[in-house]
Amino acid sequence: MATTAAAKRSFWEFIWDYLTTVDHKKIAHLYLAGGGFFFILGGIEALIIRIQLIKPENDFISAGFYNEMITMHGTTMIFLAAMPIIVGLMNAIMPLQIGARDVAFPFLNALSFWLFFFGGLLLNLSFLFGGAPDAGWTSYASLSMDSSGHGIDYYIAGLQIAGAGTLMTGINFIATIVTMRAPGMTYMRMPLFTWTTFVTSVLILFAFPPLTINLFLLMFDRMFGTAFFNVALGGNQVIYQHLFWIFGHPEVYILILPMFGVFSEIFATFSRKRLFGYTAMVFATMLIAFLGFMVWAHHMFTVGLGPVANAIFAVGTMAIAVPTGIKIFNWLLTMWGGQVTINSAMLWALGFIPTFTIGGMTGVMLGSNVADYQYHDSYFVVGHFHYVIVGGSVFGIFAALHYWWPKMFGRVLNETLGKLTFWPFFIGVHLTFFVQHLLGLMGMPRRYWVFLEDQSLDLGNLISTIGAFLMGVGAIIFVINIIVSAFGEKAAADPWDGRTLEWAVSSPAPYYNFAQLPLVRGLDPLWIEKMEGNGKIPAAEPLGDVHMPNGSIIPFLMSIGFFISGFGFIYQTDNVYWYLALYGGLAFSIALMIIRSVKDDYGYYIPKEELEKALEGEAK
Amino acid sequence: MKDWLSKFRALVLFGIVALVLSACGRENLTALDPKGYGAEVSLKLILLTTIVMTSVFLVVIILLIIVLVRFRRKKGEPLKNVPQVEGSKTLEAIWTIIPIILVGIMAVPTVVATFQLADTSDKDEHININVTGYQYWWHFEYENEEIATSQDMYIPVNKKVYVNLISNDVLHSFWVPSISGKLDVNPENVNTMFIQAYEEGVYFGKCAELCGPSHSLMDFKVVVVSEEEYEQWVNDMKSFNSQELELDAVAAEGRDLFEEKGCVACHATDSQNFVPGQKPIGPDLTQFADRSRIAGILHPTEENLYKWLKDPESVKPGNKMTGAYPELSDEEIEKISAYLMQLSPSEVTAASKE
Numbered sequence: 021m022a023t024t025a026a027a028k029r030s031f032w033e034f035i036w037d038y039l040t041t042v043d044h045k046k047i048a049h050l051y052l053a054g055g056g057f058f059f060i061l062g063g064i065e066a067l068i069i070r071i072q073l074i075k076p077e078n079d080f081i082s083a084g085f086y087n088e089m090i091t092m093h094g095t096t097m098i099f100l101a102a103m104p105i106i107v108g109l110m111n112a113i114m115p116l117q118i119g120a121r122d123v124a125f126p127f128l129n130a131l132s133f134w135l136f137f138f139g140g141l142l143l144n145l146s147f148l149f150g151g152a153p154d155a156g157w158t159s160y161a162s163l164s165m166d167s168s169g170h171g172i173d174y175y176i177a178g179l180q181i182a183g184a185g186t187l188m189t190g191i192n193f194i195a196t197i198v199t200m201r202a203p204g205m206t207y208m209r210m211p212l213f214t215w216t217t218f219v220t221s222v223l224i225l226f227a228f229p230p231l232t233i234n235l236f237l238l239m240f241d242r243m244f245g246t247a248f249f250n251v252a253l254g255g256n257q258v259i260y261q262h263l264f265w266i267f268g269h270p271e272v273y274i275l276i277l278p279m280f281g282v283f284s285e286i287f288a289t290f291s292r293k294r295l296f297g298y299t300a301m302v303f304a305t306m307l308i309a310f311l312g313f314m315v316w317a318h319h320m321f322t323v324g325l326g327p328v329a330n331a332i333f334a335v336g337t338m339a340i341a342v343p344t345g346i347k348i349f350n351w352l353l354t355m356w357g358g359q360v361t362i363n364s365a366m367l368w369a370l371g372f373i374p375t376f377t378i379g380g381m382t383g384v385m386l387g388s389n390v391a392d393y394q395y396h397d398s399y400f401v402v403g404h405f406h407y408v409i410v411g412g413s414v415f416g417i418f419a420a421l422h423y424w425w426p427k428m429f430g431r432v433l434n435e436t437l438g439k440l441t442f443w444p445f446f447i448g449v450h451l452t453f454f455v456q457h458l459l460g461l462m463g464m465p466r467r468y469w470v471f472l473e474d475q476s477l478d479l480g481n482l483i484s485t486i487g488a489f490l491m492g493v494g495a496i497i498f499v500i501n502i503i504v505s506a507f508g509e510k511a512a513a514d515p516w517d518g519r520t521l522e523w524a525v526s527s528p529a530p531y532y533n534f535a536q537l538p539l540v541r542g543l544d545p546l547w548i549e550k551m552e553g554n555g556k557i558p559a560a561e562p563l564g565d566v567h568m569p570n571g572s573i574i575p576f577l578m579s580i581g582f583f584i585s586g587f588g589f590i591y592q593t594d595n596v597y598w599y600l601a602l603y604g605g606l607a608f609s610i611a612l613m614i615i616r617s618v619k620d621d622y623g624y625y626i627p628k629e630e631l632e633k634a635l636e637g638e639a640k
Numbered sequence: 641m642k643d644w645l646s647k648f649r650a651l652v653l654f655g656i657v658a659l660v661l662s663a664c665g666r667e668n669l670t671a672l673d674p675k676g677y678g679a680e681v682s683l684k685l686i687l688l689t690t691i692v693m694t695s696v697f698l699v700v701i702i703l704l705i706i707v708l709v710r711f712r713r714k715k716g717e718p719l720k721n722v723p724q725v726e727g728s729k730t731l732e733a734i735w736t737i738i739p740i741i742l743v744g745i746m747a748v749p750t751v752v753a754t755f756q757l758a759d760t761s762d763k764d765e766h767i768n769i770n771v772t773g774y775q776y777w778w779h780f781e782y783e784n785e786e787i788a789t790s791q792d793m794y795i796p797v798n799k800k801v802y803v804n805l806i807s808n809d810v811l812h813s814f815w816v817p818s819i820s821g822k823l824d825v826n827p828e829n830v831n832t833m834f835i836q837a838y839e840e841g842v843y844f845g846k847c848a849e850l851c852g853p854s855h856s857l858m859d860f861k862v863v864v865v866s867e868e869e870y871e872q873w874v875n876d877m878k879s880f881n882s883q884e885l886e887l888d889a890v891a892a893e894g895r896d897l898f899e900e901k902g903c904v905a906c907h908a909t910d911s912q913n914f915v916p917g918q919k920p921i922g923p924d925l926t927q928f929a930d931r932s933r934i935a936g937i938l939h940p941t942e943e944n945l946y947k948w949l950k951d952p953e954s955v956k957p958g959n960k961m962t963g964a965y966p967e968l969s970d971e972e973i974e975k976i977s978a979y980l981m982q983l984s985p986s987e988v989t990a991a992s993k994e
Contacts, residue, residue, distance in 0.1 A: 048990040083853035083957040126864075156850045162810040163829055163851060172654065251827040258826065291711070292719065297727035322813060322824045322848075324831035327758035331751045338743045342736060348700060350727075355707045358722050362712060370708070377700050381693035390753040391685040393678065393821020394671045396945075397813060399850040430795055460663025461672050463817040465848040468856035472937060475844070476666040517719065551721070 024492040039269035040571035042126035042530055047133050048428060051108025052421075054137050058100035061144070063495060065093040070452075070488040073481045076473040087154035088171065092144075094157030095175065098271070099182055100140040102413050104280050107132075107189050109420050110217045114193065116522035116529055117214045119202025119538040123197035126569045129614070131194065132185040134579035142586045146174035156467060158268070161249035161260035165241060170590050176239045181233070181579075183228055190224030193217055202521075203560040204540035208302070210275075210545075212295060213304050216281030219263070220274050224312065227270035234263040243593050258323060265316035273312040274334030275409060277305060279416025280347060284370050286423055287351050289516050290366045291358030293526025294544055296351040304343035304350075311340045321389040323394045330389045344380055345401045348373065353624045364438025365516075368419035371446045375411030380406060382457065398465075400460025406453040426511030428527040433510060437501035444496025451487025455480040466612045490600045519544035524557045526638060532566050535631040563632065565625040572621070574612050581609030669844040671817040677836040678820025683752050688747050696742065760832055766800045771919075773805070773812035773825040775851055776858040776956055777923050777936060787877040787911045790923035791936050792990055794863045797840050805831045808919055813849035816862050818876065822848050835866040842994045844933055851957035859936040863990050872989040880926060880985030881908035887982055894979030897972055903966055911984055919946035920959065928983040932990030935959075942977060949973045 036048060069089050074079045081089065107277070113606055115123055123129050145151045153175035155164040164172045169183050197218045201210070240246040240259070247253035249260050278300075295301060317333040319326060351373065363371070382404040386392050403474055418441070425433045459480045464471055471477045496622045511527040521538060522529070534557035542548045588602025664672045713719075768783035771793075781788040783804075795801045805814050807827040815822035820835045837843070847858035865873065870923040887895060898904055906922030908914075931940060935955055937945035948955050950973060953962040968976070 045741055076840065083856075087850070087853060087855075154853075160811055160850070162807075166852070168812050204897070254827050258828070291722075293722050294724045294726070295734050296725060300732050312857045322822050324824060324826065324829070327754045330758075331754045334750050334754065335743075338747055341743060342739045345696070345735060345739045346732065349703075350732070352700070352703045352707055353725075353728075353731065357725060358711055359713045359717075359720055360711045362707065373704055374697075374701060377697050380695055384693055384743075385686065385689040386747070387749040388685050388755060390750055390821070391682050391689060393757075393818065394682045394686065414830070458665075461670065461817075463669040463844060463846065465815065465846050465856075466812075467850040469853070472859070474666070475669055475911055492886050529885075563924060569865050 029583060037571075038575050040573045042130045042569050042571055042575075044115050044123050044126065044129060045181045045428070045529060045531070046110035047129050047234045048108045048571060050133050051104045051111060051135075052131070052428075054140070055101050055104035055108060056094050059102075059105065060495075061565070062093050062096035062339075063492065065089050065096065067488055067492055069093060070485040072469070073471070074485040075482070076475070076478055077470050078231065082330055083469045084151075084154060084425075086146075087156075087467070088152040090467055091153045091156050091159070091175075092147075093431060094155070095143065095179070096216075097138075097409075098157065098275070099435055100136075100143070102275050102409065102417070103186060103418050104136055104140075106275065106413070107136075107186070109192060109282070109417070109424065110220075113424055113522055114214050115196065115200070115233060116427070116525065116533060117211045117520050118197060118200060118205050119521050119540060120196060120200040121533045121537075121568065122567065123192050124200055125192050127572060127575065128188050128192050130572070131575035131578060132189040134575050135185030135582065136182045136577045137189070138583040139178045139185065139586075142583055143174055146171055146178075158264055159238070160264070160608055161238060161241070161257040163253070165249060172238075173590040176235050176242070177589050180232065180235050180239075181582050181586055183231055184223055184582075187228045187232075189356030190221040190228070194225065202540055203502040208299070209540055209543045209545070211281075212284035212298070212301055212305075213278070216277045216279075218283075218303050220277045221575070223270045223274050223277070223309055227267045227274065230263050231267035233426075234260060234267065235376070237263075239589070243589065243604055246613065258320075261320055261323060265319045266313075268319065269316040270309075270312045272405070272408065272572045273309060275413045276416075279372075279412050279420075280305065282416045282420040283351060283372060283421070284354075285520065285595075286365050286369045286408035286419055287354045287560070288544070289423075289518055290361045290363070290369075291314040291356055292361075292517070293358035294351040294519070295350070295548070296356075297606055298344055298543060301350055301556070307343040308340060310560060311336065311343070315340065318387060318389070321392045330594050333386055334389040338617050341380065341384045341387075348380075349379060355396065363422075364433065365419050365422035365444065367439060367442045368415045368422065371372070371442065372419070373542050374408060375415065375446075375449060378454075379411050397462060397465055398460030399456040399464045399466055402466045403453045403456030403460065405448075406456070409475060410453070418445075419632050423516070424522075425505070426515050426527045427522055428528060429506075430511050431505045431508050432511045432515055433505045434501050437497055437504060441494050441498040441501060443494075444490045445617025447494075448487045448490030448494060451490060453482050453487070455483050459484070478510075498557060514546070519547035521545055521557065530634060532568060532626055535566070535635055536563055537561050563628055563635075566631065567625055569623045570621055572616075572617050578609045578612045580604045581607075583614065587608070642888050668841055670790075670816050671821075674818060675837060675839045675841070676816070676819030677758060677838075678833070679818055681757060682821045685750060685753060688749060692742055692746055696739075701780060705863060718878055721884065731844060744922050757833070760802070760834065762800070763802050763832065763834075766802055766834070767795070768802045769795070770804045771806070771814060771816070771825070772808040772919060773809075773847070773851075773959075775809050776847070776854040776959055778845070778858070778860040779920060779924065781916070782874070783916075785874055785878070786914045786916065787851050787874065787926075788914065788920070789877070789927060790920075790925075790926045791930050791933065792861045792927070793845075794865060794870060794988070795837060795871050796867045797834070797837055797864050799867065800834050800836050802832060803835050805833075808944075810851050810860070811849045812847045812851050814845070815848040816843050816845045823851060831910070835862075837862070838992055840864045840866060842990050854956040857935075857937050859933070861932045861990060863932070864986055865993060865994055869988045873986045876892070876986035876988070880910045881912055882926075882983060883912075885982055887979065891978040891982050893947050894975035894977070899981055901968065901972070901976075903965060903976070906964070910985075924959075925980065925983055927985050930984050930989035930991070931979045932987060932994065943967060945977045945980065946970075946973055
């Protein structure tokens with residue numbers, strides 16, 4: 021009896037700890053759990069879509085629900101699964117890689133997570149309250165204005181709240197990398213993952229405001245009677261498309277660039293060789309990011325922008341192939357002459373190369389606007405972007421999880437199960453998405469609830485559905501792996517013979533990361549110390565008290581305020597009493613902001629003695 | 641075990657063969673077997689970019705295989721330290737310059753083709769069809785001819801035809817894969833492109849921009865006929881008068897019901913009262929009996945027409961006809977159907993080309 025009471029208390033303590041944490045490593049856990057949950061949700065939605073398309077003129081689900089499924093699958097996977105998991109990985113690893121004790125603004129970091137979480141929750145609650153958004157993840161203005169019910173309003177409110185969190189994360193990471201690098205960690209000594217985190221954060225900083233503006237304009241049109249996109253009143257919906265893709269194209273680089281960083285780390289580590297052409301890799305990343313802002317209109321080749329605009333954006337799009345090609349060849353040459361160990365993490369990285377190359381190939385093909393007149397909005401595009409996002413981002417996420425799992429959770433994932441995850445998933449991806457290119461060219465537009473009989477589209481769709489289920493099998497095995505590994509052996513500090521700073525601290529890292537800030541002597545600092553020193557990173561400061569931020573429940577509560585006001589915005593068009601929720605929620609959040617601003621929080625110090633004790637323990 | 645394996649192999653082989661055979665898709669729907677100018681130009685660029693990019697892909701794959709064969713750590717092989725190579729200026733220059741050249745090879749024909757397809761300077765010398773997209777059907781008004789049709793668009797073979805696209809509600813996209821690439825149907829401006837079909841036949845048209853629940857059912861047909869047949873068809877359409885049709889008793893009652901039940905408020909049945917530029921509320925039914933499909937998707941049988949008139953929602957979810965007319969008894973449906981099946985102005989029909 022007494023033991024259960026103790027267990028119960030510790031459970032609530034555990035929950036409270038996570039609700040109030042500002043530690044980047046715990047926030048990473050939250051992001052991974054939240055993103056993982058939405059990934060499963062988005063996966064189920066994908067399988068429902070594929071079941072509907074298993075045979076011609078199927079009636080597994082209704083047309084309206086199908087549109088909700090495609091919308092929520094896309095929105096969930098991009099905003100609520102891929103991005104949060106990636107932000108989680110950045111949170112977990114980037115501060116360790118630059119030798120920092122946390123991010124620049126730990127409180128803001130917690131707020132970012134809770135805003136994402138409640139934004140995602142709000143969006144998905146639409147399923148329970150009258151129907152989810154149904155105008156596609158792009159939610160193009162003419163259709164989203166035409167859509168009845170509150171689905172689109174949930175889309176607006178949910179993404180606005182989650183997007184604010186993402187924007188703060190971008191600012192936070194930029195500040196962290198600019199100001200908090202350990203002594204000796206110059207920009208050109210930063211690991212590629214940190215570099216891509218940095219560049220991605222800049223992308224977030226510039227890409228999310230257009231989305232915010234677009235969502236506001238749509239909200240004004242739907243809820244407050246303006247006419248930005250209302251053609252009957254002189255509005256123009258092409259503007260929505262421009263604003264959406266000025267955000268939307270950099271967004272796909274937000275999803276892929278961090279993964280380029282992950283693969284760079286993995287190829288170098290498991291080839292026991294430094295990254296080939298480090299400088300070129302850094303500049304290629306920046307070039308891709310820059311060009312990423314210059315090519316948005318290739319999503320609009322069929323809008324009728326005219327030959328000049330189309331030609332310029334076509335050439336610009338093709339140009340992105342150059343820096344991306346540099347990266348692929350540099351990775352291959354990183355392995356060349358090395359000693360390549362193939363384990364689960366490496367398997368995902370190796371699988372990435374052909375898969376992503378096909379995605380890049382079709383990307384260049386889509387860049388030719390005249391060819392795109394045929395591809396556009398057909399299954400060819402669906403095949404292309406899944407090759408890029410699954411073959412790039414999702415493979416990258418799996419690779420990163422296998423690679424950094426020991427550092428994040430203190431356990432090594434099971435190798436056998438890791439390989440069993442990879443093969444069905446890898447085969448499934450190619451089965452599902454390769455035929456989709458052909459389906460598109462054979463005349464199947466995307467977002468089709470049914471395809472008709474006697475149009476020679478049956479076999480391709482059947483293969484695609486079978487592949488999707490194989491991917492599902494892979495994903496389930498991964499979940500089993502997580503559970504099995506939780507009871508497995510504890511991880512060593514450096515299980516992979518790593519090269520970068522995160523492997524110099526214990527697994528999982530202590531809550532203060534580094535008892536003494538490390539001194540960095542070059543690129544791949546741990547490898548340098550292994551080769552030239554005693555394998556230990558030298559300290560850049562004498563052992564002393566370490567300043568730490570206090571935890572706080574305010575980020576959680578503040579996000580609840582926005583969550584409530586989100587409902588207010590959605591339903592105020594039905595009933596004025598909802599203004600109470602709108603203003604009440606906002607007032608609550610603003611009050612908490614004032615409290616946070618007025619009340620000084622100096623944090624606390626970890627006494628030197630505790631750190632000494634920990635260091636002694638480690639030495640033993 | 642072996643038996644199972646050979647069966648599996650046979651199955652895989654069969655699958656691959658079936659895939660290759662069907663890889664080109666259905667005739668007059670697929671973009672891979674072009675029968676029009678735009679589709680032909682697009683396919684050339686599709687093939688060019690595919691060949692260039694596939695060669696790059698092969699280089700990557702060959703390199704990857706060599707790396708894995710040569711440098712993979714064998715089982716039980718001890719870890720060793722390898723030389724830490726920083727990079728190679730020459731190699732990196734090579735894989736920067738070669739892709740730039742490849743991009744040039746693809747970009748130049750793309751730009752040339754873009755301007756070719758966008759050249760609409762001779763618009764006034766050719767047939768112009770004003771196309772309006774509606775949730776979930778298409779309307780075709782023939783400029784200077786004072787006729788209109790819905791769902792089936794007739795054009796002469798080997799003639800340049802200009803389509804001027806606009807939407808009456810939300811975004812749509814006009815796509816006839818075998819004849820030409822697509823162009824969006826915007827609500828705020830007219831988009832113009834020309835199409836030119838090389839062979840007579842009935843071509844599948846699709847809406848390619850999500851426009852609501854029945855987006856996937858917003859099909860239309862392009863009926864390509866000979867030049868003489870086209871002239872004949874236009875004249876037949878012009879002279880057709882549904883009030884002067886000689887009908888049997890049932891169909892005549894159907895015509896009265898068509899007015900009584902208010903169908904006529906939305907649907908035209910001939911071009912006698914044609915007003916240029918006037919947007920109809922519902923599809924034009926002038927040549928309903930000649931259509932290749934009912935509601936764009938159902939084969940033109942009596943059962944299907946019954947199904948559509950009885951409960952259009954079950955055929956096209958979210959369509960605007962549901963609830964817009966009084967409920968019809970089976971008898972009334974039968975009469976109206978009999979009338980609609982008499983709306984056949986011409987001998988030039990979709991069926992004659994299929």
